[in-house]
Amino acid sequence: MGEEAANLPPRYLRTEEAARFLGLSERTLEKHRTYGTGPTYRKLGGRVVYSINDLQAWADRGLVTSTSDPSGNVPPAKPQKAASLAVGRTLR
Template sequence: MADTTNNLPPRYLRTPEAARFLGLSGRTLEKHRYFGTGPAYRRIGGRVIYSVDDLQAWADLGTKHSTSDPGQNDLLPREGSAFAQSRK
């Protein structure tokens, strides 16, 4: 029998499930999406979905090893986002 475990499609979550995955409120995740500071997302049929891999990668951006770590990898607005434009 062939191993099909590697042939599974990526897992996608809608906003409420993605927020729970990250330990955030749905509203917080929506604000990150609006300001361009959140994880990558897709819009399919008017619905917003997030890849589990994208959520994990975004969460990993905030990894620190001590409170004295410099501000590297802080979650900043994406270049060209409405929020980044308003901050100029």
């Protein structure tokens, strides 16, 4: 039966199902898509779909073992403010 499962095509989830899979709201997932910070997605016939493998890989990027672990790198679902981007620049 393991070989049969391996031969199945990948399963794609729409935004509502993908958000539920990740434990996020649909709106949060939409924001991630807009800002380019979310999981990889595909457009099939004008519909946005996510593969389960892509969702799991994106979630795994945030895997940490403690609050001081800097390896979790899933960005927030909002753009950075211009002030935070200008840190380190000197004004003339």
